[in-house]
Amino acid sequence: MVSKIHLSQPNVEELLSTVSFKDANVLNFENALENYLGFDKKVVALNSGTAAMHIALILAGVQKEDFVICQSFTFVASANPILYQRATPIFVDSEIETWSICPLLLEETIKKCIVLNKKPKAIIVNCNYGMPPKIAAIISIAKRYDIKLIEDAASALGASYRDRKCGTFGDFSILSFNENKILTTLGGGALICKSGQDKKRAIYLATQAKEMCNYYQHLEIGYNYRMDKLSAAVGLSELKNIGQYIHTRRKIHLFYTAFFQAIKGITVFNTSDINCVSNHWLICIVVNEKITGFSKEDLRLQLEKDNIESRPLWKPMHLQPVFKDCTYYGASVAEDLFRDGLCLPSGSNLTANDLVTIHNFSK
Ligand SMILES: *Cc1c(COP(=O)(O)O)cnc(C)c1O
Numbered sequence: 424m425v426s427k428i429h430l431s432q433p434n435v436e437e438l439l440s441t442v443s444f445k446d447a448n449v450l451n452f453e454n455a456l457e458n459y460l461g462f463d464k465k466v467v468a469l470n471s472g473t474a475a476m477h478i479a480l481i482l483a484g485v486q487k488e489d490f491v492i493c494q495s496f497t498f499v500a501s502a503n504p505i506l507y508q509r510a511t512p513i514f515v516d517s518e519i520e521t522w523s524i525c526p527l528l529l530e531e532t533i534k535k536c537i538v539l540n541k542k543p544k545a546i547i548v549n550c551n552y553g554m555p556p557k558i559a560a561i562i563s564i565a566k567r568y569d570i571k572l573i574e575d576a577a578s579a580l581g582a583s584y585r586d587r588k589c590g591t592f593g594d595f596s597i598l599s600f601n602e603n604k605i606l607t608t609l610g611g612g613a614l615i616c617k618s619g620q621d622k623k624r625a626i627y628l629a630t631q632a633k634e635m636c637n638y639y640q641h642l643e644i645g646y647n648y649r650m651d652k653l654s655a656a657v658g659l660s661e662l663k664n665i666g667q668y669i670h671t672r673r674k675i676h677l678f679y680t681a682f683f684q685a686i687k688g689i690t691v692f693n694t695s696d697i698n699c700v701s702n703h704w705l706i707c708i709v710v711n712e713k714i715t716g717f718s719k720e721d722l723r724l725q726l727e728k729d730n731i732e733s734r735p736l737w738k739p740m741h742l743q744p745v746f747k748d749c750t751y752y753g754a755s756v757a758e759d760l761f762r763d764g765l766c767l768p769s770g771s772n773l774t775a776n777d778l779v780t781i782h783n784f785s786k
Contacts, residue, residue: 448652448655449649449651449652449655451655452650453467453613455658456468456598456658456662461588461591462588464590464591464596464615464616465618465619465622466613466615467613467614467622467626467629468611468649468654468658469611469614469629469650470612470648470649470650471610471648472500472598472612472613473500473599473612474612474646474648475597475599475614476500476501476504476547476573476597477646478614478648479545480507480508480510480545480573482621482624482625483571484545484571485505485545487509489510489543490510490513490536491510491512491513492512492513492514492515492524492529492533492536492545492546493505493513493515493547493740494517494523494524494549494575495515495516495517495739495740495753496756496760497547497549500577501547501549502514502547502746505547510544511749512740512746513536513543513749513752514741514746514749514750514753515529515532515753516752516753516755517756517760520557520695520696521555521556521699522551522692523550523551523554523555523556523561524549524556524561525753525756526560526564529546529561533564533568537568543570544570544571545570545572545573546561546565546570546571546572547573547575548561548574548593549575549577550589552578552692552706552766553579553581553582553605553705554579554694555579555583555584555589555698555701556699557696557699558584559585562592571594571595572592573593573597574589574590574592574593574595575596576589576592576597576598577597577598577599577601577612578599578604578605580604580606581665581668582699582700582701582704583700584698584699585698594616595616596616597613597614598612598613599611599612600612600613604704605672605704606661608650608655608658608661609654611650611654611658612650613650628643628645628648629646629649630647630649631646632644633645669702669703672703672769673702673703675703675706675769676701676706676769679691687714688710688711689708689709690708690709690711692706692709692764703769705766705769706766706767707736707765707766708764709760719762719763719764732768733765733766733767733768734766735761735766736761736764736765737757741757742758
């Protein structure tokens with residue numbers, strides 16, 4: 424029975440016996456990530472993806488009452504840090520191919536904000552479930568209007584757009600190494616920036632904004648966001664396996680795609696845009712009730728009876744009670760995905776047996 428989404432957890436004892444417990448771990452993990460991502464990026468290891476998003480917003484200059492455009496179809500951690508800065512989120516709908524922010528709507532929204540004399544300070548785009556956005560179009564809009572682009576690549580380590588890795592496209596990008604992500608440090612994240620200067624400032628803010636002097640001197644508000652040494656050691660060790668993890672995810676995606684081909688009205692999330700190569704972090708399906716005759720909720724409950732956990736896709740931010748007063752531009756793409764979509768068990772160590780169980784379920 425597939426009772427839960429399996430995680431690729433490293434054995435901590437084994438790790439401690441092989442990896443030295445030193446400051447160097449954090450720096451080595453950052454170097455290893457910089458090498459992995461390429462494009463001369465600077466990586467700052469932090470204690471969560473959410474912390475990375477917060478620092479990204481600060482470095483992008485986001486302050487009280489500034490407008491920040493954010494994809495509505497995302498996990499709440501993309502949006503919460505906007506409020507940490509007391510800025511104002513403006514939520515925007517997705518396009519149907521990658522489920523990421525719709526470039527047309529994005530530009531329309533920027534124009535509307537400019538008319539209000541509130542040019543947005545930053546744009547947050549999310550890579551959904553490991554799928555790269557139509558990033559070339561989004562970058563060109565951000566450039567045209569001179570707005571900082573923040574790429575939430577929390578789930579997209581190893582995914583790529585035109586052979587360039589996700590996490591390298593934003594003025595600032597973030598990764599998460601939370602327990603459920605494709606690479607875990609059991610809790611952690613990273614900020615990816617373009618210059619050594621930004622990296623230095625990010626580390627400063629993440630370590631309580633302590634001035635370089637022999638007593639405790641603080642000119643600014645800082646945070647306790649730096650990654651710890653043990654997490655970095657786990658990350659360093661896990662990064663060696665990332666190729667294998669992605670390979671397995673892709674095989675699971677192929678399995679589900681073949682499996683659902685026989686069921687009319689259920690489609691497995693993928694894109695026809697050949698530029699976008701997903702890591703298939705989580706396998707998502709969309710149920711067209713008019714064709715299947717059952718809803719995604721009917722299917723979810725049936726799977727639950729068989730001890731197979733599935734979950735609805737993100738509930739869009741503009742439908743969240745906590746963001747009820749925020750502006751939203753868009754149609755119903757994100758809302759439809761929430762109504763019709765499910766995430767299926769997709770862990771890298773989902774076994775052949777688990778897949779057989781899922782396969783047999785439909786008979
Ligand atoms: C996991 C995730 C985050 C947050 O990362 P944490 O490390 O859990 O703080 C942010 N955005 C998205 C899209 C995520 O999936």
